[in-house]
Amino acid sequence: MSEARPPWVNTNAAARIVSCHPEVLRRWHRTGTAPFRLPEPKRRGREFLWDFEELLRATW
Template sequence: MSAEQQSGAPIRRWATTKQAAAHIRVNAEVLRRWNRDRDKYPWLPRPKRVGKDFRWDLNALDAALDAREDQ
């Protein structure tokens, strides 16, 4: 068992832009546009840059979408 699992902290799930877009059922270009237009989509969690690519925290993305649905 890893230290994260023992401490009870949720395990972060990271995905590429294409994988994250498929996870939330939108086209990858839509997710890229949302990320570029931050002032229009302030609820969107910021991805981490890995080299020239982005990695999205799927847990944060799910939480942000759930919060938007509750409004």
């Protein structure tokens, strides 16, 4: 049986998935300048949550 993965990850975990610093990921989201199609995060309070599977598909 495969390991269950969280459907949504916070910005720090998302940055590790796409191999960048969390501030770079935030800037890419704000400015739309990611070098690949960055999925749209959802907000939980002050925190962004990123779809784990979409991040895996979006990476270079």
